[in-house]
Amino acid sequence: MNKDGCEESCPICLGIKKCDVLFVKKIIYGDAEESEDGWKKYFVLQCRGCQEIFYMTEEWVPYMYDIGENYTNKKYFPPIPKVQQIVENKYLRKESCKPIRSLYIEIIKALNYGFSQLAIIGIRTLIDRIAMDIAVSGTDGSFSKNIRKLQEMNHISKSQLTTLETVLDAGNSVVHRNNAMKMRQVIYSFDIVQHLMQQLYVNVERVVEIKKSIPPRTSVKAK
Ligand SMILES: [Zn+2]
Numbered sequence: 001m002n003k004d005g006c007e008e009s010c011p012i013c014l015g016i017k018k019c020d021v022l023f024v025k026k027i028i029y030g031d032a033e034e035s036e037d038g039w040k041k042y043f044v045l046q047c048r049g050c051q052e053i054f055y056m057t058e059e060w061v062p063y064m065y066d067i068g069e070n071y072t073n074k075k076y077f078p079p080i081p082k083v084q085q086i087v088e089n090k091y092l093r094k095e096s097c098k099p100i101r102s103l104y105i106e107i108i109k110a111l112n113y114g115f116s117q118l119a120i121i122g123i124r125t126l127i128d129r130i131a132m133d134i135a136v137s138g139t140d141g142s143f144s145k146n147i148r149k150l151q152e153m154n155h156i157s158k159s160q161l162t163t164l165e166t167v168l169d170a171g172n173s174v175v176h177r178n179n180a181m182k183m184r185q186v187i188y189s190f191d192i193v194q195h196l197m198q199q200l201y202v203n204v205e206r207v208v209e210i211k212k213s214i215p216p217r218t219s220v221k222a223k
Pocket of ligand 1: 017048050052
């Protein structure tokens, strides 16, 4: 046990945090007396921020000299997420947002576990659920009809509609045309939808707060 702890990336807080070392074991490759062949350390760590306990391995082998003097290869479990939730749950608290929130979280998990096809199929459905919540009452219409409604009601611009139609078509191509999209393109698609959510759910609430903070204009008295 190292009572001073260490600083590591916490997979839950998503930042460098002070951690307690609950367990550590070092294995030296090759000759047990030397570490010229490399080594591997196994850690069980506890984040002092969120208290989560997680697992990390750190490995060094000689070719890593070429990468950098102090370079080691670290792996975490749970893995450090690549994609983060930018729309906080509190902005999706309305009853009608429940199906949006649950799918949104599932897509983030799918992306962070590397399931690009499941993610893009989810993204396609997420866009439709957002359109249904904001602009379409009832369950009428196709996916493309529903997002056009968002534009007709001026919730989004014409150029945003074109962007969303492209994302929707990408999702359709995975469902109907066996297209296996690259992860990078799926993450771009998800960024587009997160920005749509930011605009439709977050900004509309925040602007009310900004508006309240503005003092009224004082009228200039005529001399
Ligand atoms: Zn943490």
